[in-house]
Amino acid sequence: MDNWYLIYSKPRQEQRAQQHLANQGFESFAPFIRSKKLRAGKAVIVSEPLFPRYIFLKCPNTPNLSCIRSTRGVGGLVRFGDTLATVPNQLVQSLLLQQLELQQQPEQQPFKTGEQLAILAGPFASLNAVFQQPDGETRSIILLSFLGQQLKITIDNKHIEKSA
Numbered sequence: 001m002d003n004w005y006l007i008y009s010k011p012r013q014e015q016r017a018q019q020h021l022a023n024q025g026f027e028s029f030a031p032f033i034r035s036k037k038l039r040a041g042k043a044v045i046v047s048e049p050l051f052p053r054y055i056f057l058k059c060p061n062t063p064n065l066s067c068i069r070s071t072r073g074v075g076g077l078v079r080f081g082d083t084l085a086t087v088p089n090q091l092v093q094s095l096l097l098q099q100l101e102l103q104q105q106p107e108q109q110p111f112k113t114g115e116q117l118a119i120l121a122g123p124f125a126s127l128n129a130v131f132q133q134p135d136g137e138t139r140s141i142i143l144l145s146f147l148g149q150q151l152k153i154t155i156d157n158k159h160i161e162k163s164a
Contacts, residue, residue, distance in 0.1 A: 031049070036137060118163045127146070132152065
């Protein structure tokens with residue numbers, strides 16, 4: 001029967017370690033999560049480790065420790081004294097299922113293109129507009145009819161809502 005062990009990777013080398021372990025025939029898993037970060041003033045969605053520097057490794061009861069320790073990206077195996085840290089199979093399976101569910105979830109956008117909006121605040125308060133596209137994480141580009149002209153403006157999402 002195979003066990004899940006815990007590996008400690010070198011800094012920011014979880015994917016490299018997993019690739020080299022796979023090249024040697026090992027099954028490994030490092031859960032990743034999508035999060036929103038601010039990069040160069042723009043909100044972007046990045047994938048980052050749920051447990052930075054930790055990788056779950058599936059291998060036989062007596063793993064070849066020297067082979068694993070010398071793998072590129074691997075810092076070492078997690079131990080409690082002389083005993084290798086094992087992870088319950090149910091925990092790893094639960095994390096795998098949650099990872100799959102997260103990958104299948106679509107991106108959440110507050111509005112859809114062409115949707116009618118009401119402006120709640122600012123110089124155009126109480127006017128109606130049409131949603132065009134998102135502009136970063138918290139702003140949207142909308143189309144506004146004002147004084148017989150079509151204007152494209154960028155507005156904070158908290159100042160607009162769907163029209164009834």
